[in-house]
Amino acid sequence: xxxxxxxxxxxxxxxxEFEKIVSSEISLQELLLDLEEKxxxxxxxxxxxxxxxxxxxxxxxxxxxSDIVALLPPFAGx
Amino acid sequence: MNTSERYNRQIILPEIGxxxxxxxxxxxxxxxxxxxxxxxxxxxxxxxxxGEIGIVDDDVIEISNLHRQVIYKSSAVGKYKVDESKLMIxxxxxxxxxxxxxxxxxxxxxxxxxxxxxxxxxxxxxxxIKYLINDxxxxxxxxxxxxxxxxxxxxxxxxxxxxxxxxxxxxxxxxVQSLNCEDAGVIGISVGIIGMLQxxxxxxxILEIGEVLSGKILVYNILNNEQQKYDFEKSTxxxxxxxxxxxxxxxxxxxxxxxxxxxxxxxxDNHEVLFLxxxxxxxxxxxxxxxxxRIPLMNLENEFKKLNPNQTIYVYCQSGIRSKIAxxxxxxxxxxxxxSIAGGALAMKQLLKEEKLSL
Numbered sequence: 001x002x003x004x005x006x007x008x009x010x011x012x013x014x015x016x017e018f019e020k021i022v023s024s025e026i027s028l029q030e031l032l033l034d035l036e037e038k039x040x041x042x043x044x045x046x047x048x049x050x051x052x053x054x055x056x057x058x059x060x061x062x063x064x065x066s067d068i069v070a071l072l073p074p075f076a077g078x
Numbered sequence: 079m080n081t082s083e084r085y086n087r088q089i090i091l092p093e094i095g096x097x098x099x100x101x102x103x104x105x106x107x108x109x110x111x112x113x114x115x116x117x118x119x120x121x122x123x124x125x126x127x128x129g130e131i132g133i134v135d136d137d138v139i140e141i142s143n144l145h146r147q148v149i150y151k152s153s154a155v156g157k158y159k160v161d162e163s164k165l166m167i168x169x170x171x172x173x174x175x176x177x178x179x180x181x182x183x184x185x186x187x188x189x190x191x192x193x194x195x196x197x198x199x200x201x202x203x204x205x206x207i208k209y210l211i212n213d214x215x216x217x218x219x220x221x222x223x224x225x226x227x228x229x230x231x232x233x234x235x236x237x238x239x240x241x242x243x244x245x246x247x248x249x250x251x252x253x254v255q256s257l258n259c260e261d262a263g264v265i266g267i268s269v270g271i272i273g274m275l276q277x278x279x280x281x282x283x284i285l286e287i288g289e290v291l292s293g294k295i296l297v298y299n300i301l302n303n304e305q306q307k308y309d310f311e312k313s314t315x316x317x318x319x320x321x322x323x324x325x326x327x328x329x330x331x332x333x334x335x336x337x338x339x340x341x342x343x344x345x346x347d348n349h350e351v352l353f354l355x356x357x358x359x360x361x362x363x364x365x366x367x368x369x370x371x372r373i374p375l376m377n378l379e380n381e382f383k384k385l386n387p388n389q390t391i392y393v394y395c396q397s398g399i400r401s402k403i404a405x406x407x408x409x410x411x412x413x414x415x416x417x418s419i420a421g422g423a424l425a426m427k428q429l430l431k432e433e434k435l436s437l
Contacts, residue, residue, distance in 0.1 A: 007297060008228040017299075045254035047310075054248065054295075054310035072297065072308065074249045077227035077264050078115045078203035 005070040046073040108195035112159035114269030115201035146266035185327025188214035212245035232272035239292040394419040
């Protein structure tokens with residue numbers, strides 16, 4: 001089980017604030033591609049965190065069960 | 079005088095004491111933006127005794143601000159936010175100095191303003207300005223206290239603190255769009271909470287207590303009270319010094335596109351173009367474009383909805399200065415193709431005379 005958290009405008013697209021996927025042997029970039037295909041984030045920009053740590057955009061590694069991935073877009077209101 | 083009595087309840091905190099209170103008195107904090115976030119940042123910094131507070135904003139108070147910008151009164155609608163917030167602070171705490179700066183932050187004034195303060199607080203609602211603040215903080219070596227809202231969620235972080243990670247390390251892609259409060263909707267409490275957390279970071283930095291949110295972004299959701307912190311690291315592939323800053327923000331200053339009067343001649347009969355006169359009703363010479371409309375600049379904010387944001391609009395005034403302001407305003411309202419006519423009505427009239435045309 002990998003948990004994915006969504007924030008701000010990203011959560012508006014996914015229409016949920018978190019979900020869990022049952023998947024083994026999936027890499028971070030594969031997961032992001034899957035999510036892009038599923039939700040069509042298009043021009044939405046966001047940073048990606050794995051287990052509460054932001055990772056550089058191109059980073060790739062195999063996710064472990066119980067990893068928590070978060071998609072964090074910048075906010076603009078004030 | 080009554081200084082120690084005023085601050086007594088915080089001076090008796092072991093983390094503050096007389097020494098901490100003196101640090102607060104000596105601190106200079108610049109708050110960019112005097113809207114919702116500033117409405118909790120300003121009173122709390124002022125009440126705590128931060129010695130000098132600068133406020134930069136060129137907006138006036140609108141009735142639709144009041145539900146979240148709680149430091150303003152209904153009777154102050156139409157007045158400059160910085161003037162009203164200065165008034166509010168001087169009543170709350172007359173012992174501190176307040177600098178009300180009625181300016182829009184830009185590449186031109188950012189560096190010289192930031193140099194006069196110790197801490198810069200981002201209380202804006204615009205991503206472009208957030209990058210500008212970040213970059214000017216890098217040039218002047220000041221920490222930036224970031225706060226931002228999306229509906230019921232907020233983000234807080236401190237950038238460039240003791241050479242720590244910056245806004246660009248967290249969000250490298252500056253060509254992004256994110257909805258501000260006007261477009262996304264917002265409730266006063268969420269901006270209030272995030273502003274309060276920003277004020278807290280400012281006070282901690284001044285007092286050198288606790289842990290500053292450097293290299294961490296706090297995300298707060300007021301609907302379920304979940305708070306999370308995410309760590310991020312400094313990325314080394316971005317350099318910003320004074321030269322790079324001037325180069326970068328010089329270009330953006332000229333974002334208002336102008337069109338020359340000679341180019342206008344070919345467009346006079348183009349039905350797809352609208353000519354917008356932003357002069358007051360009594361100003362002459364009149365130019366009677368077939369496809370023309372007059373909305374004085376001072377009414378534009380309220381009346382822009384009469385215009386079609388997808389139409390090509392050429393804006394003019396008497397000499398080409400107010401029209402640039404109008405173009406900026408329309409661009410903020412998502413108008414896609416607006417240009418300012420260089421030289422304005424006077425230049426057009428002159429050219430029409432030379433060409434022996436009349437309108």
